[in-house]
Amino acid sequence: xxHNVKNRKLKRTASHRRALLINLSISLILYKRIxxxxxxxxxxxxxxxxxxxxxxxxDLHRLRLVMDTLKHKDAVKELLSVxxxxxxxxxxxxxxxxxxxxxxxxxxxxxxxxxxxxxEVANTKAxxxxxxxxxxxxxxEASEVxxxxxxxxxxxxxx
Numbered sequence: 001x002x003h004n005v006k007n008r009k010l011k012r013t014a015s016h017r018r019a020l021l022i023n024l025s026i027s028l029i030l031y032k033r034i035x036x037x038x039x040x041x042x043x044x045x046x047x048x049x050x051x052x053x054x055x056x057x058x059d060l061h062r063l064r065l066v067m068d069t070l071k072h073k074d075a076v077k078e079l080l081s082v083x084x085x086x087x088x089x090x091x092x093x094x095x096x097x098x099x100x101x102x103x104x105x106x107x108x109x110x111x112x113x114x115x116x117x118x119x120e121v122a123n124t125k126a127x128x129x130x131x132x133x134x135x136x137x138x139x140x141e142a143s144e145v146x147x148x149x150x151x152x153x154x155x156x157x158x159x
Contacts, residue, residue: 008043021047026075028095029083033114041097041111052094055084086117096122 010017024044027034036044051069054062067076087094093116100110117123 007046008039010039010043022070025051026070026072028113028115029070029075029079032118033112035100035110035112037103038097038099038109038111041113044113045095045097049092049094052079052083052087053092055079056087058084083115083118086115088117090117 010020012020020040021044024034024036024040025048028044028048051066055066063076063080066079067073070076070079083094096114096116096119098112098114100112102108103110
């Protein structure tokens with residue numbers, strides 16, 4: 001029984017698994033979106049989000065912890081200059097895992113993992129949806145006000 005075992009082993013030794021997650025983290029930071037298997041993407045999410053939270057604090061100790069983990073200067077610079085400002089005050093959930101079907105060859109479930117705040121296409125869709133929702137809400141409120149006026153007029157005409 002696997003009581004209190006929270007991480008996936010990914011059929012790798014501990015050192016190989018750590019190296020894999022570090023390399024996936026570097027790729028995600030540099031390219032903002034990567035395609036990998038679902039299991040690796042879910043493990044990467046649990047690995048990189050605490051790192052982003054540490055980097056957001058911004059004190060020297062936590063930045064050194066991030067640098068010690070990543071060991072890649074360009075990725076750390078990108079994390080501090082692009083990713084952290086885009087994240088802003090988001091309390092967590094910096095990444096999104098989207099299932100992308102099966103891989104040809106071995107039929108492994110594939111996924112795309114990306115930063116939530118750095119995907120312009122999804123963010124523009126969300127803002128347009130939100131604006132359309134507000135317009136519909138305003139139109140509905142206006143029609144309700146007009147209906148109320150009509151009801152009041154009919155009531156005053158009957159008297």
